[in-house]
Amino acid sequence: MKPGINNYSEIGKLNKVLLHRIGNEIEGLVPDNFERLLFDDIPYLKVAQQEHDKFADLLRANDVEVIYYVDETVKALKDRKVRQEFIRKFVSESDIHSEAVKEALEEYLMGMTVKEMVEKVISGVKKSELDVKSNSLADYISSGYPYYTDPMPNLYFTRDQGACVGNGVSIHHMSTMARRREALLLQYMFKYSKSFAPDGTNLWYDYDQAYSIEGGDVLVLSDEIVAIGLSQRTTVAGIEQFAKNILDESTFQKILVFDIPKCRAFMHLDTVFTMVDFDKFTIHPEIEGPLQLFEITLGKDGNARFNSIQDELENILKIELGLPAVDLIRCGGNDAQAAQREQWNDGSNTLAIAPGTVVTYERNYVTNDLLDKKGVKVLTIPSSELSRGRGGPRCMSCPVNRDDL
Incomplete structure (x- = not known):
């Protein structure tokens, strides 16, 4: 295991992950503020915490170090002057x-x-x-x-506020006011918690940059390619700035921009496909048709080069990852009702903790059975309450360190 931030894939053995144990912020949800705070229902806090603890315990049982938002932010804010600065910024954004x-x-x-x-x-x-x-x-x-x-009920979806990519961190300008201040915690963790981000850790994007980008749209397909969703919550200007920074300063050679529908059902790229093995992906059936992609690379002069691609997802992934074939595993299989039901409960939103080993919600039994039949080891967690927030195991986790493939 390499020290510090190290994340060059979606499937390498997971060594360290950042979570937020769901807390009293959920009690601030009422029907009057649902829409503004981006919820459709109210999780029952006691059971949601039990479910989240089982998620964390499952990760620990598989040799993953679990760190928490509250603990890391506390470390970052021990100095009184830093704490005063953080509070002033928090209040000014409230x-x-x-x-x-x-x-x-x-x-x-x-x-x-x-x-x-x-x-x-x-x-x-x-x-x-x-x-x-x-x-x-x-x-x-x-x-x-x-x-x-306002409370921050979405904080338990720790994938979105930032992303650890390669040996650096991307701290995001969230697209909604309801989630904006979540990334402020991560900014201070990056600056002042050396146990989270040791000296020398790169910064690919920062909280104070102007354009929105969210971590559910960021997938590290290989040590050379990062995929980003141009989505409801990630802007083209944000993608361009991120791409320039990371291509200039890292070993990544290419950014693949997936132009996905701008709606809640396709909120982020990881709600429509995730990587579960070297050649296997879970997908939303509605993205099987021809997709529009844009490729960003750097020319010899250091300027960005753009290329447009329109093709089936299967062909795109085969070509980009240099594979003879890929297996696209449909959420819900061929059952249209199961696909809709399990997609609503994030059946495509899997967290790979090693090649061919994933964490999923147990309620998505049709998709889980399909994964099992494809040779993928499925580790399930209960989710009657966690799923009410409309996010799965990948959404609830920010991988900090993985083994290289």
Whole structure:
């Protein structure tokens, strides 16, 4: 195992992974804020935590070191000045209009232990917790809303806020305000937690860059190729900036841009296909037809070169990965209803922890059976509550270190 950040594939033996144990932020979800906070339902917290713990325990049982967002952020914020800077930035990004409220919030958060503060930032600060009056019209209009700072219920999908690619980290500008501040935690982990990002770790994209990009759209297909989805939440300008940085400074030679439908069902690239073995992929049946791809490489002059590709996914993957054949395993198989049902519950969103060994939700039994018949070892976790957030095991994990293939 190489030290630090090392992630040159989707399937190499997983050594270290970043998770967030689902917490009290989920209790802030109500039907009135579902749409804005990107949920369709409310997970039952107690059971969701039990399910998440089983996920973490399964990873540990397979020799994976599990680290958590809260713990790593606490390490990053031990210095008082760094903590003050983080809190000011967090408050400034929390859509608060009254200076009196901002000052009271900063004082309130600084008065906590570091761990309490990090947990509070994630779970949200309620108006009932502060004895302060706002003189803002915007705050008056929203006076019925219980929070000064929104909770972060999507944080347990740790794939999106950032991605470890090669020997570097991409810290993302999230496309929605509901998720924007999640990546702020990762920015401070990158800067100040050496156990997470040792000195010399590259930075491919940063929180403060202008265009949105999210980690569910980033797939490391090989040590030379990164695939990115041009999706509902990842912009072409974000992709171009990421590509320029990583192609300039790493061993990666090519970025493949998959132009996928801009809708919730195809939210990220990893909701429509994931890699499970050297030559096997789980896929959403609706992407089997001709796909539009764009290839980004660097010319000898250091400038980006672009090429357009239109072909079947099977042919694209064979050519790009130099394989004689690939096996595309349909979510739900040939049963249209099973495909819709299991795609809704992230049947295509598998986490490979070694070549041909994946973690999936046990509820996707049709797809799991197909994977098993194709020779893929399937390790299942319960998901009655975790799945309500519309994300699978890959969404819930940010691989930090894998063995090279």
